Amino acid sequence: MPHVEPDRLVLLALGEAVTDESERTHVDHCPACQADLTSLREVVGIGRETQGLAHRLPPPPPRVWRQVATAVEADTRSTAAVPPPTRSYAGRRGRPQAYPGWAGAWRTALVAVAAAAVGVAATLGVVRALDQPAPQPPVAASAALAAMAGAPGGARGEARVLSGAGEVGGAGGTQLHLHLTGLPLRPGYYEVWLINPDDGRMISVGTVGTGTDALLPLPATVDLREYRVVDVSAEEYDGEPAHSGRSMLRGTLTS
């Protein structure tokens, strides 16, 4: 007996026609026709549930793209700004099959950026003693903040994580001390973020003025090995709480 015609199988799968006796006998004994019909029926079933899906779905709010763009920009900058640390690494980057995995490459690049930035900061004598009440709380981690594309060339900063542990009275908790210079006065404000470069997630830790020192409390639960990139962004008074995508300064915390 011949196979069931393809056009006919399609109509059966759409539930339009019922199998006649000879067709049913054939399909029952023909694995090929049976498999075809089963899989076509499945596709029809899924297809009938697709109304309103795909390109008719509402898009995410604009801030989601801005966060993606910010994280991607960080990646582009950190890989472009620094020459590849080793020849073999550069070779691997160019050859997709042997790419060592983005997490590793990202970390390598970030460390390189941080190291370079710290070196520059030290050379320029930027690192300075800060006016802290004695005894100074221990510095758990620090980062030199370098100017990003949208910032004036002279802009720079320093971030230090001050551990509140062991302080008399337990006041304070962990704090982020920022010393920022060269940020222009503008109608909006500057906001400080901690970014996890592995997945682009970020938390806002507060706002700062220009050319000043600021002491911002950090959540006791934040893991600074993950949220290790300090970012200062230029924000507008636009009612939009997410990162504007305009990073002014950035650096990676190292302990």
Place this chain on the structure above:
Amino acid sequence: MAPDDQLGDRFRSGEEAALREAYDHYARMVLHLARASLGNVADAEDVTQATYVAAWLGRDTYDPDRGSLLAWLLGIARRKVVDRLREGGRQDRVAEAVRQILPADAAEPGPDRIVDRLVVADELGRLPGEQRRVIELAFYDDLTHQQIAAVTRLPLGTVKSHLRRGLAQLRQRWEVDGATRGARPAGAPRPG
């Protein structure tokens, strides 16, 4: 509008415009999957964002021969959803408690089914206009091929051939992308 067939290759080769296109076309589908799985808009947006960042940074690992860019993105999103549910510990129990209060939708689809729908919907959007129209009339309006011929004024034979070719195309995409996920081998009927 469906994106061009080269989008996956361009994405993989690091063209930044391809990232934007992949976002414009597919972020809504990633968000849909995340939202259906997490039941929380803010978390779903986080997952969408994290999915695109991870996809971009890991673009070298995308293999166009093994499935579509959309299926790959949805695969990343599913893993992010699982991570989120795991790390969410306490919040998750709260969400679960809320979910139990709300009237349960017995027919709520699992993530596999949602991925299947999104992939098939995407492929449907790639079919030539007349073919797509015929398939949509059969799927959504439940018209018979004679009714479709009457509505569209196409010859009966043309309607049948559109149905056959269109369905074959949807089925092929569904099988290839399903295989990417490892849910079933290509060409085999889906278990369960």
